[in-house]
Amino acid sequence: MNPDLFSAQTPDAGKPLADRMRPRSLENFFGQNHLLAAGKPLRNAIESGALHSMVFWGPPGTGKTTLARMLANYCGAEFLSLSAVLSGVKDIRAAVDQARQRQTSGKQTVLFVDEVHRFNKAQQDAFLPYVEDGTLLFIGATTENPSFELNNALLSRSRVYVLRQHEAEELLRILRHALEDTEHGLGYPPSSMSDAQLMLFVQAADGDARRALNLLEIATDLSDGNVVSDELIKEVVAGGMRRFDKGGEVFYDQISALHKSVRGSSPDGALYWLARMLDGGCDPLYIARRVVRMASEDIGNADPRALQVCMSAWDTVERLGSPEGELALAQALVYLAVAPKSNAVYKAFNMAMADVRESGSHEVPLHLRNAPTKLMKELDYGKCYRYAHDEPEGYAAGENYFPDELAPRSYYVPVPRGLEEKIAARLQHFRELDRQYKNNK
Incomplete structure (x- = not known):
């Protein structure tokens, strides 16, 4: 570091500035007021020295390690630190041995585990007996959602505090x-x-x-x-990247925000989250796949062109790469956002899948089976099948397309928007033809 910049040489000048500036007291800790303001439970616990095992969950650079060190200082405990990236069960046992030695002299130990979500189940389980019997106070730090990444047993023995950027x-x-x-x-x-x-x-x-x-x-x-x-x-x-972790909590939060902006008919919101993800380094092809999914899930047959637009955008991204292909993604997302919305196909498909899982493997009715051989015809495959093109209006009124053991279902209910409004009218006409057919039998 340039010595001309200092009015006096600092005693720990060899350390990075971020490490030197770690707050030593609550008064010098900036941020996290929802946890550390006067009267808040964590503040009270720190000041009283009545600490408990806990997990700090939050983005990088929000003070998780600093808070853990501060907690140990306030309660007069020894501070031990492990990184889940570099440590294993052997290191955990060594830390427990140190904690036991200090316990005999009446001194408490805080074991801080950075990036605790990187420990597997067996490694996380190794903490449990010593957290349970008070050998050590456990403090874990994670950037990932603890409910997905940490064992329930460890979570049940710790309180989760959410730190904000x-x-x-x-x-x-x-x-x-x-x-x-x-x-x-x-x-x-x-x-x-x-x-x-x-x-x-x-x-x-x-x-x-x-x-x-x-x-x-x-x-x-x-x-x-x-x-x-x-x-x-x-x-x-220059070139500083906004926060985006390409697979963790922030990743799924942002793709969720993108999808919900499209569903909520907000082209501006969709463009913002697209820009955030691309700026953070997200693979444009991943976004392209998700955009195609949105076309089927949230627009469906209200505007079938949406799927074509999205497939074209995907093809463009593959052909042109980044950044040229990204504009096609923006075009597709804006189209989806302003298109009429329908989740009728999405709901219908989920209902059909649920029926299949719950009702078992019913056989295909004979009249719906193909009969390419003489034997199959002799076994009545395809018998009494009514060829729709030969029927009035190209519709075989009253025909059943479900297994004999399963009553006909109505999964698909078009919404009164876009093309589905016309589809709904046509389906209603078919239902009327079915009713007339049954009355005339």
Whole structure:
């Protein structure tokens, strides 16, 4: 780091800025007010030292590790840390042994497990006896939904606290504090960098305090003396990716938001979430597949052209790649969003699948079977089948197309929108022909 940037050399200058600036007290912890404001349960537990096993769930850079360290300090406990990426059961046992030794001298141990969702079931189970008997206080940190990634047994012994990504104002305070702090931070004079400049780091960090501090540190390292120019900051933050994890909780949240924007007839919302996913590095072909699904699930026969538009967009993405093909995805999503909506086919298909699962494997009625051989004809395959094209209006009124053991069903109920309005009228006409056929028998 450029020594000209410091008014005094900091004692831990060799550490990254983000590590040096970890808050040592609740008063210096910016954000997570829904957990740490006065009177909140977690705040009360910390200040009273009456801690319990817990899981911190939230995006990167929201203070999960910092909070865990702070909890250990407030209750006077020894802090042990494991990373689920690098550790196994052997490391867990070693940590338990250390906790037992400290327990004999009356000292409590906090075991912090970062990225705990990466531990398998057996590894997670290894904690249970020692959490249960009080050998250690367990604190897990995860960016993934604990209800999907953690064992029920471990969850039942821990309280889950949800951490939120930092607001822009919180990140601005964190950066300003790091810039001016002469003991652990950069030791800049308050006038050295404007809030407008710091906001460039905030926008690139996308709610991640660690990323914001890293970007600030890089910019000061590269600066000329005490001057950090706008041009340098823009170079440092260029290409910063918004938060998107390509397979975890955020991934499914964003594709859900995209789908629901289409279903809710909001082309603007759909375009926003498309842009967020593409900007975050999502594979355009994955989005193309989901868009085709939306065409069938939410538009259906209200506008059958929607499926064709989406298939063409998929083909375009495959042919042109990125970024040229992305415009075709935008076009398809806008078309879906403004098209008339129907989930009639989706509901009908689900009902049919449910019937198949519940009713067993009924045989095909003889009149619906094909009879390509003499033997099959002698066994009455295809007997009494009525060829619809030879019937009035091309419709064999009263014909049954279900197994003999299963009463005819009505799965498909068109909605009064788009083409399905006409389909509904035609089906109603067929029902009337069925009724007349039965009355005339």
